[in-house]
Amino acid sequence: MKAAEMFDLTGRVALVTGASSGLGQQFARALADNGAAVALVARRADRLEAFRAELEKTGAKTIAITADVNSRDDMIRAFDEAEKAFGTVTILVNNAGVAQQSVRATEVTPEEWRRVLSTDLDAVFYWAQEAARRMLAAKQPGAIVNIASVLGFGVSKGVAAYAVAKAAVVQTTKALSVELAFKGVRVNAIAPGWFVTDINGSYLEGEAGAKLKREIPMGRFGQAGDLDGTLLLLASDAGAYITGATIVVDGGQIVQIKG
Numbered sequence: 524m525k526a527a528e529m530f531d532l533t534g535r536v537a538l539v540t541g542a543s544s545g546l547g548q549q550f551a552r553a554l555a556d557n558g559a560a561v562a563l564v565a566r567r568a569d570r571l572e573a574f575r576a577e578l579e580k581t582g583a584k585t586i587a588i589t590a591d592v593n594s595r596d597d598m599i600r601a602f603d604e605a606e607k608a609f610g611t612v613t614i615l616v617n618n619a620g621v622a623q624q625s626v627r628a629t630e631v632t633p634e635e636w637r638r639v640l641s642t643d644l645d646a647v648f649y650w651a652q653e654a655a656r657r658m659l660a661a662k663q664p665g666a667i668v669n670i671a672s673v674l675g676f677g678v679s680k681g682v683a684a685y686a687v688a689k690a691a692v693v694q695t696t697k698a699l700s701v702e703l704a705f706k707g708v709r710v711n712a713i714a715p716g717w718f719v720t721d722i723n724g725s726y727l728e729g730e731a732g733a734k735l736k737r738e739i740p741m742g743r744f745g746q747a748g749d750l751d752g753t754l755l756l757l758a759s760d761a762g763a764y765i766t767g768a769t770i771v772v773d774g775g776q777i778v779q780i781k782g
């Protein structure tokens with residue numbers, strides 16, 4: 524079979540959380556470019572709408588849905604709206620996330636812990652759960668792609684809550700995958716290395732970022748598009764026998780032992 528056929532998403536309905544900026548926009552673009560109808564979800568309505576209009580100009584079928592991933596009512600409404608527009612969501616990209624204020628573990632407040640865990644872990648589980656429930660009810664196979672991080676495997680100082688949340692996303696992916704595999708719902712994750720976006724721009728473009736870049740074997744941060752191939756593999760029939768996996772896309776960062 525030709526690669527274009529294996530990766531083709533024509534007729535699929537995708538929902539991308541955190542589609543108002545950064546990686547989420549790139550994920551939505553990659554899905555739309557390969558034929559999926561895409562529901563764009565985030566809180567900033569103006570940015571979502573501008574992006575929706577941009578995608579539409581390329582011929583994509585898209586809808587913008589303003590929603591907070593931490594609100595159960597918003598979540599139900601988002602799936603309902605996407606379903607009404609295009610049919611059952613069969614590809615969920617669980618991408619919305621927040622960075623942690625960089626402080627030592629001893630200084631993390633309960634409020635900060637909850638803020639990070641709520642968006643970066645709880646919402647990932649609940650949105651995956653809702654997507655899976657709807658796919659099962661509609662008897663439709665599908666793919667859930669959670670966005671973890673290299674910080675789900677290793678840790679840095681000052682980001683305990685974020686690293687714990689992302690490690691739990693890796694485990695959530697495994698737990699859901701074994702329970703949903705028999706119904707044809709695959710659950711996988713991508714663990715990106717450093718990509719310059721709103722979440723980390725000021726950090727990566729500063730002095731700490733320059734040092735970090737030198738420690739990446741490929742000698743550069745990730746660029747828009749570096750995650751497209753992995754996303755399309757996990758979302759499409761090209762990845763039909765892959766479930767429970769987390770694919771690291773980081774320019775070699777986490778396998779390196781400094782010597």
Ligand SMILES: NC(=O)c1ccc[n+]([C@@H]2O[C@H](COP(=O)([O-])OP(=O)(O)OC[C@H]3O[C@@H](n4cnc5c(N)ncnc54)[C@H](OP(=O)(O)O)[C@@H]3O)[C@@H](O)[C@H]2O)c1
Pocket residue numbers: 540541542543544545546547564565566567568570590591592593618619620621642670671672673714715716717718719720721722723
């Ligand atoms: N950039 C990296 O180097 C990197 C590396 C590893 C993993 N990641 C992960 O990749 C994902 C995307 O990050 P990014 O770098 O693209 O950051 P970003 O540019 O800051 O984007 C984060 C997105 O999440 C959305 N979001 C945050 N809280 C939300 C909420 N409560 N409800 C709905 N949407 C919410 C934001 O939209 P609104 O503010 O409009 O709601 C925004 O669209 C995150 O899960 C992040 O942890 C990023």
